[in-house]
Structures are given as structure tokens and as C-alpha cells.
Amino acid sequence: MSKLIYVPQSRLPDWRAEHTPEICPISKQPILNPVVDHSHETHMIRGVIDSEINAFEGRIANAYKKLSKPMKVLPLADLLESLVAYLRQPETRYLHPKGFTDISKQFKRRKLDDQIAILEGLRQAGANVTTEEILSLTNSDQRTKLYRKIITTNRY
Numbered sequence: 001m002s003k004l005i006y007v008p009q010s011r012l013p014d015w016r017a018e019h020t021p022e023i024c025p026i027s028k029q030p031i032l033n034p035v036v037d038h039s040h041e042t043h044m045i046r047g048v049i050d051s052e053i054n055a056f057e058g059r060i061a062n063a064y065k066k067l068s069k070p071m072k073v074l075p076l077a078d079l080l081e082s083l084v085a086y087l088r089q090p091e092t093r094y095l096h097p098k099g100f101t102d103i104s105k106q107f108k109r110r111k112l113d114d115q116i117a118i119l120e121g122l123r124q125a126g127a128n129v130t131t132e133e134i135l136s137l138t139n140s141d142q143r144t145k146l147y148r149k150i151i152t153t154n155r156y
Contacts, residue, residue: 007045012036020048027053094156103151108144115143122150 007015020034026049033051038044040061049057064076074082095103107115119127119134127150137143 015045016048024050024053026050026057095151100148100151104144104148107147108140112140115140115147119143119147119150122147127153 016034016036019036020031022030024031025047029050031048031050034048035051035054037046037049037054037057039046060080061076064072064079107118110118116134119129120131123129123131123134129146129150134143134146137146
């Protein structure tokens with residue numbers, strides 16, 4: 001093991017100034033408020049990161065500590081790597097009920113031209129609706145009802 005080097009509180013600002021990268025290694029953004037990050041397990045300095053990212057990392061670590069013992073089968077870093085791999089996998093073709101509600105609300109808030117363009121795009125993609133039907137709808141409620149009907153045509 002290499003020699004342990006203690007950085008006293010009085011020297012921490014100097015250490016931070018000497019070791020602050022221009023870009024935060026986590027957020028990949030310029031560091032606006034640099035802080036010296038350290039492991040709460042080993043107590044060793046990991047580096048300098050932006051304070052908001054440091055707070056984010058702390059919240060993740062604290063949430064991990066609150067998991068039940070059976071859930072802590074992996075060290076946090078390994079669990080996060082698995083999470084990243086999971087989040088990067090291709091999505092399914094299945095729309096969640098909450099997602100259906102959300103996209104319906106978003107559709108209803110759109111401008112008339114946008115609603116018509118979306119419905120026309122769905123028609124061109126194979127929805128069983130005509131351009132005349134789309135243009136005959138006189139208000140957002142009617143267009144949203146048609147949108148919801150088109151989306152729910154293919155059910156599990």
C-alpha cells in the first residue's frame with residue numbers, strides 16, 4: 001500500500017485549487033463550485049467535483065444505505081454500473097398506462113396545427129382514420145379522443 005498523506009482542513013483549499021479539473025468528471029460540465037469529494041466508507045479523497053454533483057452522489061449513496069440487506073448484493077458502484085446498462089438497453093414497444101395518460105395530456109395541450117400533424121402522421125403510419133375525419137374534428141377534446149383511440153388500438 002502506498003504511503004497515506006493527510007490533508008489538514010487548513011490545507012484543503014490549496015489541495016482543491018491544485019486538483020480542480022476544468023470539467024467535472026461526473027457531469028462532464030464546467031465546475032462552477034468545486035468541492036473535495038471523499039468516500040464516506042474509506043474516508044479517502046476521490047477528487048474534486050462540482051458541489052451539486054457531490055450532493056447528488058451523496059443522495060444516491062444515502063438511498064443505497066437505506067436499501068434492505070437482501071437488496072445490497074452488490075457494492076454501490078457495481079449496482080450503478082448495472083443500472084446504467086439497464087437504462088441503456090432498448091426500450092420495449094409497450095406503452096405504460098402512466099405514459100399513455102402523460103402523452104394524452106401533452107397532446108391535448110398542443111396547438112391545433114401540431115395536433116393535426118400528429119394525427120396525420122399516425123394515419124400515414126397505418127392508423128385507420130382518414131384525413132377528412134381528422135380535419136372534421138372541431139376541438140381539442142375531439143382530437144384528443146381520436147388520438148387516444150388510435151394509440152389504444154393495439155393492446156396487449
